């Protein structure tokens with residue numbers, strides 16, 4: 001099976017280890033445990049349900065030395081998929097993504113990697129300082145997909161890994177997705193945008209969360225009304 005190297009990059013404490021843990025073990029830890037070992041996690045992911053096509057994701061977690069260029073050089077080598085993670089309650093973590101991106105560009109070359117921008121801790125919406133629009137705009141600028149996630153609540157985590165893997169597979173011609181058989185579309189003529197939106201719809205249906213692609217169907221977040229509903233439910237329960 002094809003092995004694909006995926007790395008999570010971003011400031012310390014934005015939730016990189018938590019995102020991996022939620023995806024791999026479906027667990028979440030409240031307390032912060034600094035990552036000391038350069039852990040690698042393997043997980044198979046289905047990218048084409050109809051043809052049972054799978055990839056093996058080799059997910060690399062940082063050493064907890066996110067700002068060391070020397071460490072990052074080894075860490076980033078031969079990466080296929082890069083997730084730039086920030087914390088929506090921490091402006092600095094968002095502002096620093098550009099520095100991480102420039103390292104990616106230096107070491108791998110932006111054009112050789114599939115990129116995602118991940119706005120984590122969406123459950124802390126009341127303390128949000130980086131707006132969804134800012135995150136989306138940045139993702140668009142650097143040609144990356146955008147995801148708003150909560151490792152704590154397992155929101156958009158499964159969708160994140162699946163969508164980015166499909167994007168990788170498409171860019172590397174590993175799959176030829178033609179979801180609407182009736183339209184008899186020539187896959188070579190499908191515009192990138194249309195193709196991606198179809199995939200997003202499919203992934204959304206499978207997910208337990210209510211997910212709506214935002215602009216151009218290239219980004220994912222929980223609908224605001226869904227968050228408000230949750231808030232109301234909590235308020236009803238508590239008082």
Ligand SMILES: Nc1nc2c(ncn2[C@@H]2O[C@H](COP(=O)(O)OP(=O)(O)O)[C@@H](O)[C@H]2O)c(=O)[nH]1
Pocket residue numbers: 011012013014015016017018019029030031032033034035120121122123124149150151152153
């Ligand atoms: N509320 C909330 N806290 C989170 C979330 N993700 C991570 N955390 C917390 O943020 C802290 C740092 O997380 P960690 O995964 O260790 O960050 P890393 O340094 O980027 O690997 C820990 O205390 C986590 O419990 C999230 O989605 N929501």
Ligand SMILES: [Mg+2]
Pocket residue numbers: 016017018033034035061062064
């Ligand atoms: Mg960590």
